[in-house]
Structure formats: C-alpha cells, structure tokens
Amino acid sequence: MKTLYCNGDFVPMTDANATFEALLVEDDGTIAFAGTLDEARNRAGDAREIDLEGKTVLPGFIDPHSHLTGTTQYISTASLSECTSFDDIVNALTAFIEKRGITADGVVMGTGYDQNFLVEGQHPTKDVLDRASREIPIFIVHASGHMGVANSRSLELVGVTAETPDPEGGLYGRVEGSMEPNGYAEEPATLFNFYAMCQPRMNLDVPAMFDEMQDYYLENGVTTAQDGATQPDFADMLAAFARAGKMKLDIVGYPMDGHGVEGMLERNADFDSQDYIGHFRLGGIKMFLDGSPQGRTAWMTQPYEPGEDGATDYVAYGTMSDDEAYAFIRSGIDTNHQVLCHCNGDAAGDQLIAQYKRALEDSPNPNKHKLRPVMIHCQTIRQDQYQAMAEIGMIPSIFTSHIWYWGDIHLNNFGQARGGRISAVRDALDAGLPFTFHTDVPVVPPKMLETVWCAVNRITKAGVQLDESQKIDVFDGLKAITINGAYQYGEEDRKGTLEVGKLADLVILDANPLKVDPMDIRSIKVLETIKEGTSVYRCA
Numbered sequence: 001m002k003t004l005y006c007n008g009d010f011v012p013m014t015d016a017n018a019t020f021e022a023l024l025v026e027d028d029g030t031i032a033f034a035g036t037l038d039e040a041r042n043r044a045g046d047a048r049e050i051d052l053e054g055k056t057v058l059p060g061f062i063d064p065h066s067h068l069t070g071t072t073q074y075i076s077t078a079s080l081s082e083c084t085s086f087d088d089i090v091n092a093l094t095a096f097i098e099k100r101g102i103t104a105d106g107v108v109m110g111t112g113y114d115q116n117f118l119v120e121g122q123h124p125t126k127d128v129l130d131r132a133s134r135e136i137p138i139f140i141v142h143a144s145g146h147m148g149v150a151n152s153r154s155l156e157l158v159g160v161t162a163e164t165p166d167p168e169g170g171l172y173g174r175v176e177g178s179m180e181p182n183g184y185a186e187e188p189a190t191l192f193n194f195y196a197m198c199q200p201r202m203n204l205d206v207p208a209m210f211d212e213m214q215d216y217y218l219e220n221g222v223t224t225a226q227d228g229a230t231q232p233d234f235a236d237m238l239a240a241f242a243r244a245g246k247m248k249l250d251i252v253g254y255p256m257d258g259h260g261v262e263g264m265l266e267r268n269a270d271f272d273s274q275d276y277i278g279h280f281r282l283g284g285i286k287m288f289l290d291g292s293p294q295g296r297t298a299w300m301t302q303p304y305e306p307g308e309d310g311a312t313d314y315v316a317y318g319t320m321s322d323d324e325a326y327a328f329i330r331s332g333i334d335t336n337h338q339v340l341c342h343c344n345g346d347a348a349g350d351q352l353i354a355q356y357k358r359a360l361e362d363s364p365n366p367n368k369h370k371l372r373p374v375m376i377h378c379q380t381i382r383q384d385q386y387q388a389m390a391e392i393g394m395i396p397s398i399f400t401s402h403i404w405y406w407g408d409i410h411l412n413n414f415g416q417a418r419g420g421r422i423s424a425v426r427d428a429l430d431a432g433l434p435f436t437f438h439t440d441v442p443v444v445p446p447k448m449l450e451t452v453w454c455a456v457n458r459i460t461k462a463g464v465q466l467d468e469s470q471k472i473d474v475f476d477g478l479k480a481i482t483i484n485g486a487y488q489y490g491e492e493d494r495k496g497t498l499e500v501g502k503l504a505d506l507v508i509l510d511a512n513p514l515k516v517d518p519m520d521i522r523s524i525k526v527l528e529t530i531k532e533g534t535s536v537y538r539c540a
Contacts (some may be wrong), residue, residue, distance in 0.1 A: 002079070003533060004029055004044045005035050008052030012498035013059055013482045016475040016514070023057065025504040029532030034498055035260070055301075055453065055527060056512040059496055060223025060477070060505030061448040062485025064397045065340070065376050066441035068227040068251055069234045070214040072204055073111045073442050080140060081112030085119045086128045093132035102136055104153075110140035111442070116294060116409045122308070125173070126152050126183030137201065139194045144292035145443055149183045158193050166190075169288075169319030186321060187291050188258070193509050206237060207246075214248050218537035220446045221507035221526040223249050224485070228340065228440075229256040231285050231458055242278030248536045250276055252283040252489060254340050257328050261285050262522040274490055283489060284338030284371075287328050288319050290348035293379050293422070294406040296413060298345035300380065304413050318348060322355055324407035330359040333368050338490075344379045353388050360392060368394060374488060378439070379422055380414070386424075386431040395488050396428050397436045398480075400454040401444050407460030420467040425455045425480075429472055434487050436519045437480040449513065452477035453522035474514055475523065506530040 006022040012034065022040035024047065033043050041049075076436040078096035083089045093110055102108055115123045121491045129151035138151040150158070162179040166172055168403050170191075173184025185191055206213075217225045227238065230253040235293050238253055253271075255264040265282065272282045291297025296304055300315045307314065307520070320328070332339040343349045352375060360368055375381070375389065378396045389396060400423045402410065411419035421529035428435040455477045458466040486496030508528040513521050529537040 002032070002044060002047030004040055004047045004049045005051060005052055006040065007054065008035070008508075009515075010058040010498060011056060011058045011512060011514065012479060012499050014497050014499065022146060023498060023504075025444065025533040027225045031498060031500050031504050033349075034500060037479060041065060052508065056509040057498070058221075058507050058509065058513075059435045059482045059498055059508050060529065060531065061221045061481045062224045062228055062436075062489070062495060063217065063222045063441075063446055063448070064374070064436035064448060064481075064485045064488050066226050067229055068217070068441070069230070069238075070145075070223050070442040071216050072206065072209060073109070074216065074322075075209050075212060076109070076204055078108060078110040078140075079112055081114075081143065083113055084117060086124050089113060089124055092130065092204065093129070093138060094142075097133060097136060106134045106136065106203075107198045108133070108136055108138045109198050110138070112143050113140055114143040114294070116406070123147065123173070123184050124149050126150060126155060126181070129183065136526050137197065139198055141191075142292075142295060142472060143443060144295050145440070146187055146191075146292040146297055147295050148185050148194060150185060150194055151183060154194060154197065155181055155183060157197050160185075160193070161466065168321075169317070174246055186295075186297060188288055189319065192258075207241075210241060210246060211248075215537065216441070217247060217446050218529045219526060219539075220448060221509070221529050222446050222448060222531060223505040223507070224489065224491075224533050225249055225251050225446070226283075227251060227253045230254055230264065230282075232260050232264055233254060235268055235282070238280050242271070242276075242280035243483045245278055247279035249531055250279050252281055254284050254286040255282065256284065257287040262362075277304065278367050284340060285328070285332050286340045286342075287325070288342040289325060289351055290318055290343060290345045291316060293344050293413060294402075294409045295302060298379060299347040299351075300345045301347045301350065302418070302425045303351035305415050315347065318347065318351060319389045320351075322351065325351055325355040326359055329356050329373075330363060333359050333363040333371060334365055336365060336367055336371070337484060338371050339373045340376055342376070343375045343381070344377045346380045346382050346385065349375065349378070351384050353385060353392070353394070355395065357392055372488060372490060377440075378424075378428075379410075380418065381424065381427075383424070383427045383431075385398060386428050386433060390431045390433055391467050395436065396433055396486065397438050398425055398428065398455075399440055400425065400451045401439055403454040403458050404450070404461060405444060407466055408462045411460075411464065414452070421467065424467075424470045425472050425495060426470040429476060436484045436488050437477070447522065448481040449524055450522040451481060452513065453518070455480070456518045456521065478510050478513060504530060504533040
C-alpha cells in the first residue's frame with residue numbers, strides 16, 4: 001500500500017538547505033514523490049497518510065564497516081567493558097560461569113576489556129583468568145578486537161607452548177625471563193586460533209539469535225549493514241538466511257583473507273554481485289595490514305611515545321609483506337572485486353597505497369579504476385596520504401568514534417600533535433574524498449549519529465578538545481553515513497538521499513541534527529526505522 005508522510009522535517013541530503021513538505025512511498029518500497037503536500041495528495045490516491053507531527057526524516061543510515069556476525073558477542077559472552085581492575089574481570093567471569101552453568105566441556109568468552117582503563121594499567125595474564133577457572137577454557141578479547149588473553153586451559157587446547165613460535169604479523173606474550181606463554185595474544189594471526197577453539201564449544205544458535213543481531217542495527221537507524229571480515233561458516237549461513245527471507249535490512253559481506261576467500265565466493269556465487277538476493281550480497285574482499293592504536297599495535301612511521309618498557313623507537317609492525325599484500329589486492333582487482341583493508345597506522349597506509357597502485361598498474365582488468373577500494377579506520381593517516389588516495393579513487397572510512405572513546409589514550413600514545421589529529425576528517429574533506437564513518441561493531445555500538453557528533457566536536461571522554469582544525473560541519477558529517485556510504489557500496493543510484501526512484505529506506509528522529517546544538521547530536525533518538533517502505537523498528 002502507498003504511504004504518504006507529511007508534517008515532518010525532511011532532510012533529503014541532496015543539499016545542506018534542501019527540504020520538502022511530503023514524501024510519497026510506492027507499493028514497491030521506492031520513493032514515488034518528494035515535494036509539496038498538495039501535489040503529493042494529488043498523486044497519492046488511496047495511500048495511507050502518516051502525520052509525522054514535526055519529527056525529522058533522513059535517509060536510512062548506511063554502515064560502511066562493521067562485523068554484523070560479531071554481534072553474537074553481546075548475547076553469548078561475558079561483558080568486561082565496565083571492568084576497572086583484574087578483580088573486576090575475575091568476578092565478571094565467575095558470575096557468567098555460575099549464571100550460565102558452564103562446565104569444562106564448554107567455554108567462556110569475555111569481551112570489551114581495555115587495559116588502558118584498568119587500575120593495573122596492563123593486560124591480565126593466564127594467571128588472572130585461572131582465578132575464575134583452571135578447568136573451563138576462558139578467552140577474553142580486548143575492546144579493539146586486536147588482542148586477547150587465554151587462561152591455561154585455553155592455551156592447552158590450542159596447543160600454545162614455550163616451543164610455539166610467534167606467527168608472522170602477531171605474537172604471544174611470554175612469562176618474563178622465559179618462553180612460556182603468559183596467555184596474551186596479539187593480532188589475528190594468533191587470535192583466530194582461539195576463536196576456532198571457542199566457537200564449537202559455545203554451541204551458538206545463530207538462527208535463533210539472528211533477529212536480535214539485526215535489531216541491534218535497526219534500533220540505531222541503520223538500513224544497510226556490513227559483515228566486514230566474513231568467515232566461511234557465516235558466509236554460508238548468511239546466504240541461507242537470505243534465501244529463507246530472514247533479513248530485515250541489507251547486509252553486505254566481505255570474505256576475509258586467510259579464511260578461504262575463493263571458496264566462499266565460489267560456494268555463494270549468486271551473491272557475488274551488486275544485486276541483493278533476499279537483502280544479502282558479497283561486496284568484495286577484506287584484508288588486514290596492522291593493529292590498533294590504543295593497543296599500540298598500529299604500524300607507524302614515527303615511534304610511539306615511550307611505553308612501560310621505556311622504548312623510544314617502537315613503531316609496531318605490519319601483518320603482511322609487501323608481496324603478500326600485492327598478491328591479495330591484485331587478486332581482488334583482477335576478479336573485479338572491491339578491496340577493503342584495515343589500516344590504522346600511517347605505515348600501514350603507506351603500504352596499502354603503494355601496493356594498490358602497483359596492482360592497479362599491473363592488472364589487465366578494464367574495469368579496474370571503478371572498484372572503489374576502501375581504507376578502513378584511517379586513525380593516523382597523513383594529509384599527503386589522503387591526497388594519494390584521491391589519485392587512485394580510494395575511499396577512507398574513518399573510525400571517528402575513537403575521538404571520544406580513546407582520544408585520551410591516543411594523546412598518551414602519540415603526543416599532543418599526532419594524538420590530537422586522530423581521525424583527521426577535515427584533511428579527507430579537503431582532498432575531495434567521499435569519506436564515510438563507521439563504528440566497527442562490536443567494538444562500539446552502531447550509533448551512527450555519535451560518529452557525526454565525534455567528527456563535528458572532537459571531544460574526548462576526559463573533555464579534552466582535540467585538534468579543532470580537523471572539525472567538519474554537521475551536513476558533511478551526515479553525508480558520511482548516508483550518501484557517501486551509498487557511494488562506497490556503489491549503490492548511490494538507489495540509496496543515500498530522499499529522491500524519486502530510490503529505495504524508501506528512512507530513519508525518523510526526534511530532532512533535526514542540522515538544527516540542534518552540535519553537542520546535542522548524539523542525544524537525538526531514533527524513533528523509527530523503515531526499510532523499503534516497511535517499518536522494521538519502532539521505539540517503544
């Protein structure tokens with residue numbers, strides 16, 4: 001049935017001052033008309049009319065990078081995000097074990113701890129986790145997703161011993177003065193071994209959880225979400241959900257390097273397309289080149305500020321050699337796939353830009369300049385790097401939430417000049433780049449308006465004002481989660497603005513971000529989310 005929306009504050013995102021009186025949605029879930037109320041009523045016929053009572057309407061928010069399948073952790077793991085000490089972690093894990101009745105045949109995963117906010121000022125070890133249980137395997141994951149800690153039982157099950165070497169692009173922590181593992185693990189090269197052990201023991205009923213996983217996005221106004229490092233089992237599962245009609249929003253998957261990318265693409269060839277089947281498609285392929293700046297594993301060209309060991313020359317490290325990065329990128333370009341790459345440090349950014357240029361020059365693909373590669377995170381990317389990205393059509397997707405959540409840590413790790421410049425959005429804007437903002441769910445919730453708030457205000461948790469020269473205005477911030485997001489996915493012809501012929505993906509808010517005090521933007525509430533003309537979330 002046609003629907004006519006009126007008496008609202010419409011923000012079509014076509015221009016900073018653009019608006020209209022009424023929006024008419026066709027039976028097929030597309031926008032039939034946007035203009036005056038009189039004309040809308042003339043065209044409406046028997047359409048139902050919805051009085052918005054002054055509420056604000058924007059295009060549905062587009063998540064340009066997150067891990068939808070990672071939302072299982074909110075349902076199935078022990079939350080450690082509020083822990084401020086080792087004792088807090090042990091207590092949270094113990095309570096989780098007791099509440100769930102977990103035995104030695106099961107497993108405990110904890111998520112969201114951050115050593116930066118623990119009184120001990122360091123990562124826990126296996127000895128700490130063994131206080132919760134020595135018999136039940138326990139593995140906890142850092143808030144950044146780039147580090148973790150295993151208890152003794154987990155180390156035994158994974159087979160990590162004093163004889164286990166550090167893999168390329170990762171490392172195991174060691175007991176001081178020995179090679180005995182202390183439980184700490186750094187970067188995907190080590191972490192995935194523990195995930196592989198944990199997942200079968202968790203007995204996750206993902207089909208039963210799937211509605212709740214999607215609702216996590218919908219309640220934040222997101223109508224297009226991403227699974228940004230898709231594993232084989234989840235690629236197959238998402239395809240099955242799509243065929244069964246279980247998806248309430250569009251989901252774009254990106255098979256992850258090192259996990260059988262070719263096999264995932266081959267098994268799900270129907271979804272390897274710009275067209276969705278049942279609201280799911282595979283958008284390209286994903287790779288990692290470094291770690292996290294708050295965890296001091298982002299690969300830098302200039303050293304970090306001295307840490308616990310007092311080192312003055314530490315720059316962290318990359319996760320792939322130049323030739324490995326080139327080979328993966330080249331495979332993507334040659335097969336006509338968009339490449340997404342995780343880069344936090346500027347050294348990783350240099351590597352990505354150089355190897356993408358190299359692969360671009362060598363590839364015979366006639367479509368190679370239209371693939372819109374994406375640099376994910378961009379925390380310490382320099383002005384010259386943004387300019388180089390513009391030359392090859394590379395899109396920066398910037399994790400602006402870092403400004404609030406870890407801005408104070410970045411000041412400690414990088415000093416005032418580099419730390420204050422974190423998430424340098426203005427430089428991206430000045431380079432003419434169609435930047436996007438993301439939340440990296442499950443690292444932080446998919447609060448897209450908060451990403452805009454961070455970019456516009458640049459305030460840390462401690463109330464410190466970061467480099468004001470990198471601020472942008474609200475409209476450019478909103479573009480990052482609407483039309484620019486659509487452009488990143490190659491879907492700007494059907495999403496991102498409220499225009500005739502585009503999908504009626506809408507978010508209804510209780511205030512207009514362009515009209516409130518910029519400091520109030522993240523307090524704006526999502527009242528309703530509409531996907532292709534159908535209400536898929538309504539605030540209680």
